[in-house]
Amino acid sequence: MRVSVPGLPQAILSASSTRKRISPSEATLRLTEFLGKGNVTVLTGAGVSVDSGIRAYRGDDGRYMNPNYKPIFYHELIDETEKGYSFRQRYWLRSYLGYPPVRDSLPNTTHFALAALQHTSIVPRLITQNVDGLHHKALRHAAGFDWGPSRLQHAILELHGTLHRVHCKFGHNVDRGLFQDWLSAANPECKEFADEMERTSTQPRTNPDGDNDFIIPDCPSCLVENRRNSIHKPEVIFFGESIPQHIKERSFRDVEASDRLLVIGTTLATYSAFRLLKHALELKKPVMMLNVGPSRADGSPGVEKIDMASGSIIRDVARAVLGTRAVEDPVVKNMLESGIVKPPPLDQDGV
Missing domain, CATH: 3.40.50.1220 (TPP-binding domain)
Incomplete structure (x- = not known):
């Protein structure tokens, strides 16, 4: 594709x-x-x-501000293979660190x-x-x-769509704030890193090492239904996804x-x-x-x-x-x- x-x-x-x-x-x-x-x-x-x-995506000249911009596409985020899980680790680690400034923006x-x-x-x-x-x-x-x-x-x-809600592949919805708490509980080292960012009011030039170590929690509602599922998506339209x-x-x-x-x-x-x-x-x-x-x-x-x-x-x-x-x-x-x-x-x- x-x-x-x-x-x-x-x-x-x-x-x-x-x-x-x-x-x-x-x-x-x-x-x-x-x-x-x-x-x-x-x-x-x-x-x-x-x-x-x-930040806007484009500068005054109409071009993307970040020439190295590599978005994750919809088909990559929902891919059920091991490769897809890696894409989700990459997305949710960056989103975990990037969401609080958006959440707190005025x-x-x-x-x-x-x-x-x-x-x-x-x-x-x-x-x-x-x-x-x-x-x-x-x-x-x-x-x-x-x-x-x-x-x-x-x-x-x-x-x-909106960043403030998340749903799993089976349609279970959750507030992004609660999902952020799930990510924090599953990744205590990243939480420490994020807390330090908040204390110092800094935005890191690089994310913490170890995208592949980032844990995406299973959906609790799916567990109640006797299945494991860690495919979550924010209610945002990704590139390659239809409105x-x-x-x-x-x-x-x-x-x-x-x-x-x-x-x-x-x-x-x-x-x-x-x-x-x-x-x-x-x-x-x-x-x-x-x-x-x-x-x-x-x-x-x-x-x-x-x-x-x-x-x-x-x-x-x-x-x-x-x-x-x-x-x-x-x-x-x-x-x-x-x-x-x-x-x-x-x-x-x-x-």
């Missing part, structure tokens, strides 16, 4: 140096006009979470600005390619019980139900996201894109592109769109005053 990592066409990368730039004030005005009439569906990508300390100003627009129904539907759960955190943090699980599920579609049909259909409905589509912080390299933009264009809906660097949509007729980081203007945009409500509504006011701005170091290696 041959599976490749999605990338941008060379023609788009070559044309990136000719990108037209506008001032922040003009960008704010254009976005305010675009969002002002409401009923906008927003599609977000990795660029939205950069200010929360989570929403940034873009997450909270979008949350304010969701809370006021300017953006009734948000589709995210991100698996970090930060859009949910922003809404829950500021609006509390106003945004319970059912309402959140209706408002936010996680196109590529569930109900998620695909929901994403199309969310675009169809809107009057316009706003795309933020993504190159649209994956077709699952790019086809939503194409669908909006086929339906003659206005499309605007806010992203730094080249994207798969560059040159597409009907797409207005603003080459700028969302964090630099989106809060001002939300305030302009919401007018007096931005200061008179305490929930909205709190949202528009919240959010960290803590991008990862430029030289930080990917986990």
Whole structure:
């Protein structure tokens, strides 16, 4: 089986140096006009979470930041042979060390600005390619019980799944926090290493030696059913894995139900996201894109592109769109005053 990592066409990368730039004030005005009439569906990508300390996959030039990036593909992760077990050891060791920073990450100003627009129904539907759960955190943090699980599920579609849940090959589900505890109990030396990382607030350049010694625990529910099974997978869509049909259909409905589509912080390299933009264009809906660097949509007729980081203007945009409500509504006011701005170091290696 041959599976490749999605990338941008060379023609788009070559044309990136000719990108037209506008001032922040003009960008704010254009976005305010675009969002002002409401009923906008927003599609977000990795660029939205950069200010929360989570690295994007691609740099400003549209290329992968880590040239040695070697993802584990879906067919490798679920392979039941000894080779497949080695792939899972590699994945879960790195995931064990890399998950806590994602788990503890906080929403940034873009997450909270979008949350304010969701809370006021300017953006009734948000589709995210991100698996970090930060859009949910922003809404829950500021609006509390106003945004319970059912309402959140209706408002936010996680196109590529979430890191915060895990399931075994037989469908037994577990919270990622509990699965992390299982990994800690099975690998005490790795837990010591991870605890030292947390105490010193450091991110190692290399992982501890011994991927092949890392133990993946058996699923307790499977043991109760008198079978041993250590094939676990986070509820994330891996390269080579298909998006569930109900998620695909929901994403199309969310675009169809809107009057316009706003795309933020993504190159649209994956077709699952790019086809939503194409669908909006086929339906003659206005499309605007806010992203730094080249994207798969560059040159597409009907797409207005603003080459700028969302964090630099989106809060001002939300305030302009919401007018007096931005200061008179305490929930909205709190949202528009919240959010960290803590991008990862430029030289930080990917986990």
